[in-house]
Each structure stands twice: as structure tokens, then as C-alpha cells.
Amino acid sequence: EVQLLQSGGGLVQPGGSLRLSCAASGFTFSSSALNWVRQAPGKGLEWVSSISGSGDSTYYIDSVKGRFTISRDNSKNTFFLQMHSLRDEDTAVYYCAKAGGGAYASTWYPDCWGQGTLVTVSS
């Protein structure tokens, strides 16, 4: 059974930094692309970032480029979202998600989801 256990959310001031973690089990981690998706309070889902199984390919929504970095540690079955220069509009529940199978980014839809972690950016 695929399991994704998230940690690292919390309250941070505007301009601050935070790192989210997602520990995975139940699948071949190093072969799987991974996603981060967020949901602002009372709003819809927003895809944020993806990373390939090897970590060589990464993709971001325009609004976080240059501020957020997705990464993974295949030796620990864990991946991360490092967030810098946080803004009020980054306040959301952040979900990690295993991507659908396949070698191409067009197959990396968010599939199995973590429980979500709340990031609140506020002074």
C-alpha cells in the first residue's frame, strides 16, 4: 500500500523559509516521479511542482519559480519542498503526491496523496 507521510508545515512570517518533507513507502520510490500540490483555504487545488524519479528533471508553476525547490533523497525514500521568500498567497495546505507511472511528464498526474500539511504565511 502506498503511504506518504508529510511533515514540516507551520507558521512563518512573510519573506521567511520553510521545508516540507514527504516520507514514502509501498512503492519503488526511485522509479516514481513525485508532485507537490497546494490548496489555499476555501479554494481549489493548484499544482506546484514535479520531480522525476532520478531527480534530474524538475518543473514548477510560474508563481514559485526561483523561490521553491523540489528535491528528493532516493536513499531515504523522502522528497522535499524547500520554500523561500514566502508570501501571504503561499498560505495553503500542501499535499505531496506520487505521480502516475510513466517516463514522460505528461503521465505524472498526482495519483496517491499524502495527508496534507498547512503552511501559514503571516506576520
Next chain:
Amino acid sequence: QIVVTQEPSFSVSPGGTVTLTCGLNFGSASTSYPTWYQQTPGQAPRTLIYNTNIRSSGVPDRFSGSILGNKAALTITGAQADDESVYYCVLYIDRGVWVFGGGTKLTVL
């Protein structure tokens, strides 16, 4: 700017059939690997359909995906009370980027 459109809300009677759609302001959703999710309040989304019409593991066959014109569609046949949820689609745009629709709040009454 890429916008993925969904009906804001829909209602269906118990036992009835409803079709939700997912469109793209530039291009056709049919070539964008549409995926559908169900989300209830306070819960993580659940994947229902991927790559237009492939049902995710454990999803009942009363959920089906298709293409209607240039839109992706999710049809629920024989709606049940616990289908009352928000349904999201996501489309693959290009260069690794996915865009979600705003979601459709489905009421079963």
C-alpha cells in the same frame, strides 16, 4: 494565461446521472491527459480517472471518463449520497506543467 474551466456547481438526484466537464481556454482538453479527482471536506483528493478514461484502482464503474467535443467529461451514473463532493480535473499543459480546474461542487438531492 491557461485557464481550465469547470462548472462551479451541479446537482443530481439520487440514482440519477450527471456529466461534469473540463475545458481549456487554449486548445483541446482531449489532448491534455485529463485526470479527475474527488475531494470531500478536510480530506485529501482521491484519484478517480486518469488519462481521459482509465479508472483508478478501487473506483466504482459508475464513474467514467470521456471526451465531449473538445472537453473532458466525468460521468457519474446512479449517483449516491456519498458522491456529494467537489470534483476537480487537471490537464497537462506542456513542459511539465499541470493546471487544475476550479472544481465542481456536486450536490446529491
